[in-house]
Amino acid sequence: MVSREDIGKHMREYTERNNIFNIPRQMLIGSYFEIEILLISSLVKWYLDHGLKVTKVYEFIEYYPSKCFEQFGLSVSEAHHASGSDPSKAVLGETQKLHGNNRTDGVRPTKKPQ
Numbered sequence: 001m002v003s004r005e006d007i008g009k010h011m012r013e014y015t016e017r018n019n020i021f022n023i024p025r026q027m028l029i030g031s032y033f034e035i036e037i038l039l040i041s042s043l044v045k046w047y048l049d050h051g052l053k054v055t056k057v058y059e060f061i062e063y064y065p066s067k068c069f070e071q072f073g074l075s076v077s078e079a080h081h082a083s084g085s086d087p088s089k090a091v092l093g094e095t096q097k098l099h100g101n102n103r104t105d106g107v108r109p110t111k112k113p114q
Helices: 009-017 041-049 070-085 087-107
Strands: none
Touching: 070 087
């Protein structure tokens, strides 16, 4: 059962002003509670603008956008293209292709086992 005591101050005041939700009732509610979660700064700003209270900050991570795998990708691509025009480089091209596929598989997010 959900009563006025279970809802936030703003909505509690609204229900009292409009004389609604006088008796506890069974209902579905939306709620969000998290401990030690990683959030991007724009989302934190939105939460703060909408009344979220941040009680503790554990760590900030500064992000610098860069093409960290650009050289790796180029070397894989160049070896693959070279193997197509020069049969003697076929093994190198295939090896680099497998190496590239292996590396990118490790970067993609994976689902945790349930």
